[in-house]
Amino acid sequence: MAERDEDWLRQCVIDAALDLAYTGLSPQMSGNVSARCEGGFLVTPSGVAYTDLVPDDLVKLDLEGNLLDGQLPPSSEWQMHTGIYRERDDVGGIVHAHSDYAVSLAVMHKDIPAFHYMVAVAGGRDIRCAPYATFGTAALADHALSALEGRKACLLAHHGQIALGETVEDALHLAHEVETLSGQYWRALQIGDPPLLSDEEMAVNVEKFRTYGRRS
Numbered sequence: 001m002a003e004r005d006e007d008w009l010r011q012c013v014i015d016a017a018l019d020l021a022y023t024g025l026s027p028q029m030s031g032n033v034s035a036r037c038e039g040g041f042l043v044t045p046s047g048v049a050y051t052d053l054v055p056d057d058l059v060k061l062d063l064e065g066n067l068l069d070g071q072l073p074p075s076s077e078w079q080m081h082t083g084i085y086r087e088r089d090d091v092g093g094i095v096h097a098h099s100d101y102a103v104s105l106a107v108m109h110k111d112i113p114a115f116h117y118m119v120a121v122a123g124g125r126d127i128r129c130a131p132y133a134t135f136g137t138a139a140l141a142d143h144a145l146s147a148l149e150g151r152k153a154c155l156l157a158h159h160g161q162i163a164l165g166e167t168v169e170d171a172l173h174l175a176h177e178v179e180t181l182s183g184q185y186w187r188a189l190q191i192g193d194p195p196l197l198s199d200e201e202m203a204v205n206v207e208k209f210r211t212y213g214r215r216s
């Protein structure tokens with residue numbers, strides 16, 4: 001990958017991090033963003049406000065988690081990013097956020113079931129909630145990988161959400177979608193126990209998103 005391509009990727013990560021800050025999708029310094037690059041991935045550093053980030057602040061790690069480039073410590077969730085890039089060839093970008101409604105459902109250990117056809121945009125009939133593990137641990141990374149099996153997003157119990165994409169822009173778009181669905185499901189739960197779409201209907205929706213579901 002040419003140097004210019006890595007510069008471009010660095011700017012894509014910064015743009016997504018700024019989006020988290022300006023839209024409020026992940027409050028304060030919570031969450032993190034990464035993009036796959038030649039030899040590994042670029043991830044936001046730990047402890048720097050998104051609005052203060054510049055492209056050179058990003059940390060470059062290989063797929064074993066070894067430091068390749070950067071002056072700052074990587075995001076505390078670097079193991080989650082490393083595990084996903086190592087196991088999932090389909091992933092080129094990752095957004096992790098502590099968005100309000102996703103957190104509200106994750107606190108209650110709730111999966112997002114097939115209450116709306118858009119749940120299929122995450123790749124399956126539901127969006128799972130991974131069991132709790134301490135932040136920044138290999139155990140949390142393992143739980144997330146399991147919950148993401150056959151999916152592009154999951155909730156993390158008592159923590160937040162994680163969204164994957166072919167690009168970091170796709171991952172950011174999905175993270176917003178997960179937050180929208182979480183809010184809609186939360187509202188429906190205030191009225192009662194929402195009826196769900198059948199597995200057959202969700203399989204149709206998953207296939208439609210798989211074949212022409214990219215955002216316009």
Ligand SMILES: [Zn+2]
Nearest residue numbers: 031096159160
């Ligand atoms: Zn987090």
